Amino acid sequence: MVRANEDYLKLPGSYLFSTVARKQREYAAAHPEAKIIRLSIGDVTQPLAPVIVEALHRAVDEMAQTETFRGYAPDLGYAFLRNTVAEHDYKARGCEISADEIFISDGAKGDCGNIQEIFAKECKVAVCDPVYPVYVDTNVMAGRAGNYDAQSGTWSEVIYMPCTAEYGFAPQLPKEVPDIIYLCFPNNPTGATITKEQLQAWVDYANQNGAVIIYDAAYEAYISEEDVPHSIYECEGARECAIEIRSFSKNAGFTGVRLGYTVIPKGLKADGTELHGLWARRHGTKYNGAPYIVQRAGEAVYTAEGQAQLKEQVAYYMKNAAYIRQGLAEAGYTVSGGVNAPYIWLQTPEGMSSWDFFDRLLEKANVVGTPGSGFGPSGEHYFRLTAFGRYEDTVEAIRRIREM
């Protein structure tokens, strides 16, 4: 008799953002007159930049001619894109990463979710708390997280690293030594960053303890301050302990276009086994490459024209971030983030629970945000707003919140 994967059944309720979307839908159905503003999910709203649109059209035309038609892409991505990424995202920053250490994919979410597969089931995972739910949920589905304790909102076999206001929302080294450490900076959901020195300490810790860091740098384009590392490979020794995951979603507006990549340095080992070959095997066996036209669009991101156009796009969102941050601070909220990241992390007023604040914001201001507690127990009494809305909507949302 066939049986289902019981580890899937351990997951309580649905994916955080599905719940947020459902609550919004229900409210909208009950209040059809409400003009709801959505500052919840990290989804971009600005159209694709002209240089990307041109690249897409050009690639589509190539697909229309026998001579230039492209079938299956190379498993690991086209050389034109891998070379470009190696040059611009790494060599230009002094990081020693070569094109054949870069695996092109259809986005960072998939890579973040699938990467755990190449590790043994017995590996102990450490995550920041609060945290992007994908890291935890995919380890639950793989049977690596133990059992859920509804009271504390934690999994018995996961090591949580609380990121609290006290330490600027940076994680502290855990008491128990983990095998796999998920880090995300600039951080989702808190919008916090760490300095190069702080990140170096994590790299040293991983190397000393035989751990691997999975470094999610999806929000790298939003870094505005000096001394904030753009890549973990800026740190010494990172080639020996770190995997880096990047996205085109937030720097180039590709949430609906789908493109990302993962870096696994050759020589990076887990107890003697090279991880590069394992991930290559996964790509070759379970994946058929990102679409040719999308890889050409990704290439256009790195042209001088592309960089100029996308700098404007990032600036647009960061203007929103500054507006939200300042508006809420003026209204008496305790806020952080929004300087090197498109997320604003605010403390709920009067010790309200995150979900109570969610309901209040939806009802009183018709604004949808994301409850901090959905990202982990240390997110309770916090709330995330994103800067990815349109400017006019963002201004209107803050006006309503201030009048609440």
Added chain:
Amino acid sequence: MVRANEDYLKLPGSYLFSTVARKQREYAAAHPEAKIIRLSIGDVTQPLAPVIVEALHRAVDEMAQTETFRGYAPDLGYAFLRNTVAEHDYKARGCEISADEIFISDGAKGDCGNIQEIFAKECKVAVCDPVYPVYVDTNVMAGRAGNYDAQSGTWSEVIYMPCTAEYGFAPQLPKEVPDIIYLCFPNNPTGATITKEQLQAWVDYANQNGAVIIYDAAYEAYISEEDVPHSIYECEGARECAIEIRSFSKNAGFTGVRLGYTVIPKGLKADGTELHGLWARRHGTKYNGAPYIVQRAGEAVYTAEGQAQLKEQVAYYMKNAAYIRQGLAEAGYTVSGGVNAPYIWLQTPEGMSSWDFFDRLLEKANVVGTPGSGFGPSGEHYFRLTAFGRYEDTVEAIRRIREM
């Protein structure tokens, strides 16, 4: 200390098609003058049909305007595509499948590889022999296949269903009852099909034994004969035991565009657990949807214009198939397939091994095919040629093989 997934390490050598590609590269490097013709991997060569090109351009233009820009797609696919699929691929054939039972993805290979995740690790898997390697390899990587026996080329915990000439390359019911049964018709690699009555027997067998059938119908568009089922849901009781996987790669030339879908009927259960919800959870947690522009291209496939243009494309490849089949038969080869499928399955001459014949074909005719033994032990002494080449190349390849 971090450790790698040891199940990955059990896989001998690399993915079949990577090995084929490597051998081809090496030969080409040593013989730069050779005009190699590639009839190995099932990759299309005809450009995208005009109606699809138009749909792509239109969708790209939408992405360039704030008002029509689309960010994250719905996890399970856009309603416009799911509705169209339900209408054309199912309702029109009398199959009772609704839009919300269809999960849009970036292709059948990923779905074929990932679907095993929603089942318990202890489930026993049955596959045809020969078989598309993805079914077996992904179960190996999940720890479900036991150990490899290099001598026999089989895995200790996998149930093999030999598909031999004696039964027209159709699998016979296995002696040991499996929990999960992978079936692919029209078949890759043999090009064989089974009748509706034969498929009904499998559905009945699965329902009697509490097994789930994973039905890969990627080559459905190539069916030319009556009484060959296009979908497993044409069989009575299939909603209670079958998952169906479909692709846009072969019917619409999307190998480099990436689009597919999986059907999981609501109510389909594994020992009491609804599988629909589990797959939805996987989509929501590890995937972010197929690109909007690609989903619009998929929709165009189903327009009257699209259907007419793609019928021509399929006919082009099937002309190749008939040419290969007839040419080889005339040259004295024992051949099958090529009537309801774009694959020709030939017996190697004089009892040569599949890889010896591969080498001989590459050296003497500069033609690349796929060794039957790469698909499983019963594929030994067989060889696969695909009809996806250009017509002129196909004619030239057959000329060379006949003169060999």
